[in-house]
Amino acid sequence: MTRSSLFTLLLVVAVAAAAVAGTIEGKVSTGKSVVYVDTIQGKTFPAPSQQPVMDQKGLMFNPHVMVIQVGTTVEFLNSDTVQHNVFWPSISGNKKLTHNLGTWPKGEKKAFKFDNPGVVSLLCNVHPEMAGYIIVSPTPYFAETDASGNYKIDNVPDGKYNVVAWHEGMKPQTKSVDVAGTGKADFTLSK
Amino acid sequence: MIRRSTRLTIYQSLLAFAVALTVLSASRSFAIPAFSRMYGTSCSTCHIDFPKLNDFGKAFKDAGFKFPKDDESMIKIPPVMLGAPANAELWPKAIWPGTIPGIPPIGLRMNNYFQYTGTSGGKFAALTPAGTLPPFVPTTDFETGYFSIFTAGNFGSDIAFWVDDDISVAGDNGNGGLGDGYLKFVNIGRLMKLPPHFLNLKVGQFELELPFTQARSIWISPYDIYSQANIGAMNSLIPLQQFVNNQFAFANVGKGIELSGGLHTGGYNYSIAVIDQNTSGAPQITNNPYVPTATGASFGGVGVASDANFKDIYASFNYRFNLERDKESRDAIQAAGPTGPRDHTYLNFGTYYFYGRSVQRLLGAAADGTAAVITAREPFYRVGGNMTFNYRCCLQFNALYMYGHDYNLLPVDASGSLIPLQNLSTAVPVGFIHSTPATFSGGFVDAEWLAYPWMYVMIRYDGVNSTSDRINGLATNPSFTGSPFNAPFSSTRNRVTPGVQFLIHANIKASFEYQFRPSQTVVIATNPLTGLPVALNPFHTNTAVVGLEWVY
Numbered sequence: 001m002t003r004s005s006l007f008t009l010l011l012v013v014a015v016a017a018a019a020v021a022g023t024i025e026g027k028v029s030t031g032k033s034v035v036y037v038d039t040i041q042g043k044t045f046p047a048p049s050q051q052p053v054m055d056q057k058g059l060m061f062n063p064h065v066m067v068i069q070v071g072t073t074v075e076f077l078n079s080d081t082v083q084h085n086v087f088w089p090s091i092s093g094n095k096k097l098t099h100n101l102g103t104w105p106k107g108e109k110k111a112f113k114f115d116n117p118g119v120v121s122l123l124c125n126v127h128p129e130m131a132g133y134i135i136v137s138p139t140p141y142f143a144e145t146d147a148s149g150n151y152k153i154d155n156v157p158d159g160k161y162n163v164v165a166w167h168e169g170m171k172p173q174t175k176s177v178d179v180a181g182t183g184k185a186d187f188t189l190s191k
Numbered sequence: 192m193i194r195r196s197t198r199l200t201i202y203q204s205l206l207a208f209a210v211a212l213t214v215l216s217a218s219r220s221f222a223i224p225a226f227s228r229m230y231g232t233s234c235s236t237c238h239i240d241f242p243k244l245n246d247f248g249k250a251f252k253d254a255g256f257k258f259p260k261d262d263e264s265m266i267k268i269p270p271v272m273l274g275a276p277a278n279a280e281l282w283p284k285a286i287w288p289g290t291i292p293g294i295p296p297i298g299l300r301m302n303n304y305f306q307y308t309g310t311s312g313g314k315f316a317a318l319t320p321a322g323t324l325p326p327f328v329p330t331t332d333f334e335t336g337y338f339s340i341f342t343a344g345n346f347g348s349d350i351a352f353w354v355d356d357d358i359s360v361a362g363d364n365g366n367g368g369l370g371d372g373y374l375k376f377v378n379i380g381r382l383m384k385l386p387p388h389f390l391n392l393k394v395g396q397f398e399l400e401l402p403f404t405q406a407r408s409i410w411i412s413p414y415d416i417y418s419q420a421n422i423g424a425m426n427s428l429i430p431l432q433q434f435v436n437n438q439f440a441f442a443n444v445g446k447g448i449e450l451s452g453g454l455h456t457g458g459y460n461y462s463i464a465v466i467d468q469n470t471s472g473a474p475q476i477t478n479n480p481y482v483p484t485a486t487g488a489s490f491g492g493v494g495v496a497s498d499a500n501f502k503d504i505y506a507s508f509n510y511r512f513n514l515e516r517d518k519e520s521r522d523a524i525q526a527a528g529p530t531g532p533r534d535h536t537y538l539n540f541g542t543y544y545f546y547g548r549s550v551q552r553l554l555g556a557a558a559d560g561t562a563a564v565i566t567a568r569e570p571f572y573r574v575g576g577n578m579t580f581n582y583r584c585c586l587q588f589n590a591l592y593m594y595g596h597d598y599n600l601l602p603v604d605a606s607g608s609l610i611p612l613q614n615l616s617t618a619v620p621v622g623f624i625h626s627t628p629a630t631f632s633g634g635f636v637d638a639e640w641l642a643y644p645w646m647y648v649m650i651r652y653d654g655v656n657s658t659s660d661r662i663n664g665l666a667t668n669p670s671f672t673g674s675p676f677n678a679p680f681s682s683t684r685n686r687v688t689p690g691v692q693f694l695i696h697a698n699i700k701a702s703f704e705y706q707f708r709p710s711q712t713v714v715i716a717t718n719p720l721t722g723l724p725v726a727l728n729p730f731h732t733n734t735a736v737v738g739l740e741w742v743y
Contacts, residue, residue, distance in 0.1 A: 080265075
């Protein structure tokens with residue numbers, strides 16, 4: 001096969017894939033939230049190579065909420081002159097997944113690969129007021145809402161999915177969504 | 192006369208006892224929730240168990256109530272700029288730029304107590320004169336402690352401030368008073384190109400830089416040795432006479448200036464303070480219309496605080512050996528382990544010295560027989576040492592020893608004969624002669640174990656061995672109306688106090704202490720064999736105190 005034939009084939013596949021990819025959109029009642037497509041049976045996704053950074057600056061986790069795909073490695077940076085000790089007591093309530101990253105000085109990073117989906121509540125042993133969240137999505141289909149709660153998840157293949165909405169301090173909510181080009185799901189979260 | 196004023200009646204003793212209990216049940220202690228607000232951080236950033244500071248809290252305090260590094264980036268409520276630094280560069284003669292806190296840095300503190308007194312506490316009622324109603328000490332009692340307001344922070348330019356005031360004491364409005372109120376100029380040594388932290392200046396009213404602060408102690412009950420005043424008493428049956436009336440105690444605040452340096456988180460630190468002499472041996476003029484006051488009032492002003500011209504001097508020196516094994520942590524403000532930053536393991540040794548002069552003035556006569564005021568200036572000193580061993584976050588041993596020495600001047604009449612102190616009100620003294628000094632010694636040792644981040648288990652031993660206590664306590668003269676309830680049975684006053692504290696929240700804690708008190712007595716007799724006084728039927732007045740304290 002010539003190089004031009006191969007390029008043409010890839011282009012056709014890409015266009016075909018784009019043709020069946022849709023979006024899920026809607027609104028979450030509580031404002032700034034995270035929405036993601038839950039586990040799709042029989043389907044796995046390659047882990048992204050990008051390593052997002054969870055910073056600790058001014059005695060706060062920054063960003064306060066981060067959403068990643070399962071398998072992602074997150075770098076934890078300490079930008080403060082004081083020391084922090086990052087740990088999480090569980091992932092979505094599973095205490096077996098607790099982990100303590102320990103303590104490290106200013107300017108240095110520690111990396112951790114999240115292989116289990118769920119909600120990771122980040123805490124600091126030294127500064128109990130510090131709290132942050134990493135939402136580990138089992139699929140690459142996720143989004144953060146805007147301040148009004150509006151969201152849009154792109155590139156979702158047509159099909160039927162369970163979509164989960166999460167907001168700090170609220171009970172997560174799952175809804176079934178049919179995607180045929182587009183899908184829509186609004187969420188009203190409560191404590 | 193002055194001596195008479197030291198002879199407490201039974202009822203005064205009871206009052207003193209009640210006051211002592213109140214003081215005991217509400218030792219002054221402060222945490223600064225204002226900083227929590229300003230930095231958006233928990234009390235536990237600076238406190239292990241408020242008001243006890245951890246290493247970071249000590250560094251924060253040493254820096255002038257600022258984060259030692261990158262303070263600006265930590266503040267959640269930005270300060271109000273009183274002048275941009277560029278102004279000073281452009282107009283060097285302009286007012287130097289500074290800041291004030293973005294919100295009034297005010298904190299409040301409240302505490303309540305429940306007290307249980309051993310049933311033998313009612314035994315002193317036996318001293319009540321016949322025909323009068325005996326007093327009553329309840330076995331159980333709810334008590335209100337302090338309601339205090341305090342404010343602290345810095346104005347930028349390394350100038351820190353602190354003011355605390357008890358708005359209410361024991362539920363009595365306005366019965367409190369100013370605790371500390373000072374300005375601290377941090378690291379003024381830089382103006383003389385001295386090493387960092389070498390020289391700070393504090394001006395105002397403040398607790399001395401004691402080896403173990405009473406203000407930031409986690410104990411409910413104060414350290415006995417810090418409350419020890421050297422007040423002698425007359426007792427005609429005991430040859431040892433003491434004419435000392437020195438009410439100075441280490442727990443008192445001082446008014447004056449203090450130079451200090453070093454860091455409390457490592458290496459050396461020192462303090463040299465010059466403060467007003469006020470031993471209450473002679474009254475001060477507080478409202479004389481002919482005495483100008485510092486505040487300009489001509490009458491009824493604040494008057495003067497000293498009772499003599501002399502200024503007392505205090506000096507302390509400590510050296511902290513850093514025993515931290517982790518190399519990376521050794522030079523950090525706080526050490527770090529797998530569970531996060533913690534205090535270093537360290538050994539601290541220190542020494543301190545206080546020199547002052549107690550003053551008493553008597554109406555007497557000059558050499559020619561004319562009436563005159565004669566003055567007894569009795570120099571005194573307190574000297575001692577202290578030690579602390581701290582193991583990481585969780586275990587600390589402290590010890591302090593103090594020796595107190597008061598020059599003891601006894602009044603003499605025109606013939607040069609000693610005037611029996613009980614006759615001082617009728618005799619005419621013309622001078623004084625040097626007698627056996629009034630001394631005391633003692634201290635405390637304690638162990639504090641942070642069993643859990645929310646629970647402290649503690650035990651402390653306090654001991655005071657005082658010659659004046661002995662004289663006051665073992666009186667056999669029927670007319671002596673001392674305070675046997677508080678007096679020791681033996682010459683050594685001591686107690687053992689186990690305690691436990693629970694942090695309900697970082698700013699709310701419950702405390703419990705049980706104080707095993709020394710033997711006391713209400714029955715004094717004369718030993719027929721020796722002719723010396725002995726105390727019969729000694730009893731213990733043990734006390735349990737439960738406290739709830741919160742700051743916000």
